[in-house]
Amino acid sequence: MCLILLAYQPNEHHRLIVAANRDEFYGRPSASATFWSDAPTVLAGRDLEAGGTWLGVDDKGRFAAVTNFRRAPSDAHKTRSRGDLAQRFLCGDQSAEAFYQGVGPYREDYRGFNVLLMDNTGLFYGNNLSETLQRLSPGIYGLSNQRLNCDWPKVTEGQERLGSVIADPDIEIDGLLEILRAAGDARPFSNSFIAAEDYGTCVSSALVIEQSGQVLFTEQGFQPGGALGDRANFNYQVRP
Secondary structure, three states: OOEEEEEEOOOOOEEEEEEEEEEEEOOOOEEEEEEEOOEEEEEEEEEOOOOOOOEEEEOOOOEEEEEEOOOOOOOOOOOEOOHHHHHHHHHOOOOHHHHHHHHHHHHHHEOOEEEEEEEOOEEEEEEOOOOOOEEOOOEEEEEOOOOOOOOOHHHHHHHHHHHHHOOOOOOOHHHHHHHOOOOOOOOOOOOOOOOOOOEEEEEEEEEEEEOOOEEEEEEEEEEHHHEEEEEEEEEEEOOO
16 A cells, blocks of 8 residues: 655756655565666665566656556456566666557556656656556646545645645655654545554655756665664766
8 A cells, every 4th residue: 555645846946756655565575775786877675576666766867656556356367567667667768658658568467557757758647547648747646556646535635745845945855754654544545654563664765856956865664563674865966
């Protein structure tokens, strides 16, 4: 039950601001965010079971993220990992639209997915149900395990919290991470953060890409029960 909150071109200073939770079984092997040894231009965490990533950015400021899309009946028999989408986009040099067009013939080989892709032409959203990407206008968006900007409380209220945080142009990374800690209430899909023993929020990520090309990326890991794990911070200038 992942959550991605993002603001695209919210002001003259920032191109993209992201606050995201990855919810997964704690026992699934994964690596913390770093620049990959086999793809040095990519900064992302890595799923060591299937090899892909749930969220990342490259040295040009291109961005990709995926969540699962809840579908009935179950599509557990599908063979391709959703994280493959984000990995292949970030490791390649195609535009978002050209890349997604290439995915088309294989789209139904993946379990239900949502994907966000950003390059120098814009920010785009796609899922299993569409053959084309939707170009997103400047604004604040929320994505979990249904369509973009669905009416789940953690999505709608998360968008409101993100809007409040970025109202101050001096954005604090810890302020973005705090948005993701909402425990929710009795309403379904109201908890942004999950703290259990077997499954929960494994990673919270905060990403800021400034119009100047400066990239700030922080990943905070979590252990079973919501205990704090490792934290990694990155700060670099995109290359032309």
